[in-house]
Amino acid sequence: MKAPHFIFSLFVLPLCLNAQTSFPLGEVWGTSLFFPASAGGFQALKDGKHYLELDEALIKYHFEKEKAVDTFRFSFGNEALVPESYELSPNESRVLLGSDIESIYRYSSKGRYYWANLTEGRAQPIANNKPISHPSFSPDNRHLVYQYENNLYLKNLSDATERAITTDGEKNAIIHGSGDWVYEEEFTLVKAFDFSADGRWLAWLRFDERNVPEFHMPMFKGKLYPEDVRFKYPKVGQPNSKVELMLCEMPDGQPKRISLPLHLEYAPRLLWNHQGQLYLMGLNRLQNHFWLYLVNPTDATLKLVYQDSSNTYLEIPDPIQLLPDSKEFIIPSERSGFKHLYRVNPETGRQVQLTSGNWEVQEVLGYHAGTKTLFFTSTEYSPIEPKVYALDAKGQRRMFVEGPGQQSAELCGDYVVFTYSEAHKPYRSDLYSVKGKKCKNLVDNLDLEAAYAERGLSKPEFIQVPGSEGSVLNAFVIKPSNFSPNTKYGLLMYVYGGPGSQEVLNGWMGPNYGWFQYLASQGIVVACVDNRGTGGRGKAFRDVTYGRLGEIETADQLAAVDWFAQQSWVDPSQIGYFGWSYGGYMSALCLLKGKGKVAAAISVAPVSNWKFYDNIYTERYMGTLQTNPKGFDTQSPISLAEDLKGGFLLIHGSGDDNVHWQNAAELSSALIKANKDFEQFIYPDKNHGIYGGFTRSHLYRKMTGFLMEYLGNQRP
Secondary structure (H helix, E strand, O other): OOOOOOOOOOOOOOOOOOOOOOOOOHHHHOOOOOOOOOOOOOEEOOOOOEEEEEEOEEEEEEOOOOOEEEEEOEEEOOEEEOOOEEEEOOOOOEEEEEEEEEEOOOOOEEEEEEEEEOOOOEOEEOHHHOOEEEEEEOOOOOEEEEEEOOEEEEEEOOOOOEEEOOOOOEOOOEEEOEOOHHHHHHHOOOEOEEEOOOOOEEEEEEEEOOOOOEEEEEEOOOOOOOEEEEEEOOEOOOOOOEEEEEEEEOOOOOOEEEOOOOOOOEOOOEEEOOOOOEEEEEEOOOOOEEEEEEEEOOOOEEEEEEEEEOOOOOOOOOOOEEOOOOOOEEEEEOOOOOOEEEEEOOOOOOEEEOOOOOOOEEEEEEEEOOOOEEEEEEOOOOOOOOEEEEEOOOOOEEEOOOOOOEEEEEEEOOEEEEEEEEOOEEEEEEEEEOOOOEEEEEEOOHHHHHHHHHOOOOOOEEEEEEOHHHOEEEEEEEOOOOOOOOOEEEEEEEEOOOOOOOOOOOOOOOOHHHHHHHHHHOOEEEEEEEOOOOOOOOHHHHHOOOOOOOHHHHHHHHHHHHHHHOOOOEEEEEEEEEEEOHHHHHHHHHHHHOOOOOOEEEEEOOOOOHHHOEHHHHHHHHOOOOOOOOHHHHOOHHHHHHHOOOEEEEEEEOOOOOOOOHHHHHHHHHHHHOOOOOEEEEEOOOOOOOOOOOHHHHHHHHHHHHHHHHHOOOEO
């Protein structure tokens, strides 16, 4: 489960008469005020000095020079082709161009694709212009592999012939070369095939999902009869797809199937190393044991080269950083209690710990072979301000760039696009050499900073508040710009709170930041607390919620409510919650378990009982109905419906393929059965993100009005 993507549109809400320094909500959604520019999307060329950028045409730039070096334009037939995406062939002579791309689920998509010689520009269609997924060049630049209707196809670029590599693919039955729904959502596995480095072998995963139960939901779309959308969705305890490894010798070989060891319930990744060896990741069903195998493509044998285990659960050790000059790899593990990096020799089994301390590595950004430097982000400086670090071959670690705020980076050839932000300062991106020399500024957003100052927006404060059982929790607070400690304000608690998540970060918060500033301008204090179970503070802090999702988190949130209620500037009768997805679940729990401490809550797209959610996510953190029979119902909002006190706004999209509207329907039924008054709003055909057209405008107008009713009457 992940927070939804935020896409906003224009709407204007009348200002309250008692507002202090204020601005219309139209400036939040309908302008660029809270949508800062950012640098990214570069594709570095092999020379390490140049990159390509897509802007109607493909434009070639030198990293350190401002002017374009070259421009590549394309046509199909007699019409100009303006691509939406592109991908270069390994030798950079050819390019894949995508158009009419449409989403399937959270990450997957399909579209019409073309290939062209980069310098000629005449595009040729792939698959007779039918919508396909994952088109990819072979390492020898002579072939393309793509997926169409759950089968894999090979296109010869020399003679334009195409052949089906697989033929048994079928919707809701057999999938070749991409993850099924639950693998995509929880393992972020979209494309599930790859070539060996020499192009001799193609490896992919085959999913047999025929025994997976089917979920279906009506999509209305203005039709006389709704369309019945059906897809395979394994819930807690239900069968998963049977996954097999497939191999085919290119270009004319026939597929061969490799059955996986019985203890492997999941195979979330496959990847080839630089020496032509295939790695396969595996997890057991409870996801507390991880195995990494080397696969011999010739005789289809598997050799175990690495494993890890936990008494709770494991996240995928992603990404594994393969070293180009060695068979060794770098992999993250939490065996010390904090996520750190280990260098592993798959032949001898020798492991060397590269980082250590009471802090955690958060993301491996990449490896620069020329300087033998590994780049990553970590919480060594602060859990609320992750920084970019560089680790050299001698084991020396340094912060890549000293400075305030949250940092990230993109490794591009011999350069690093370094980006940082603070909660009140949007992104700034600078170009550095891999050795740390600053070359130039790419993005600064200084105009937005000036606009915030002109409008009197309030800078967030970062504090710590007491949680339950003696815990200390990170929090931020946004107060009205004319704040007075002698005035009683309503308080909105924004929550997500799910395993490994972090909302309290001194970095750009995204478009919700504008909405929080608007609420502050209307006299509502906005606060956010990262309860135990969230990330950035080590395995013990996060894993305490194992098997008890909702229990510890809610206790921490309500302890924080108690602390805020004691502050001179908070009206304890006007404290509310807002959350989305896992945060919607938390928002509902805080209201239902708050015993009157919480006046109102907005719950958007919530889980109402974990047995309704997918098995990979839920079983990772909760076990199964057999191993944890009480855990599911005791922390279910449905089971607590009779405890509702205060205002409750329940919002869901009827086309939510992730957290199904079933969750809201069952919670509504329980509240009605308990004779409780509440408000409910359903967005027809909308998915987990609830966006499109004026949908977000309507949603935030509805939520703002609800909050002003319950929290918007500050008084001296």
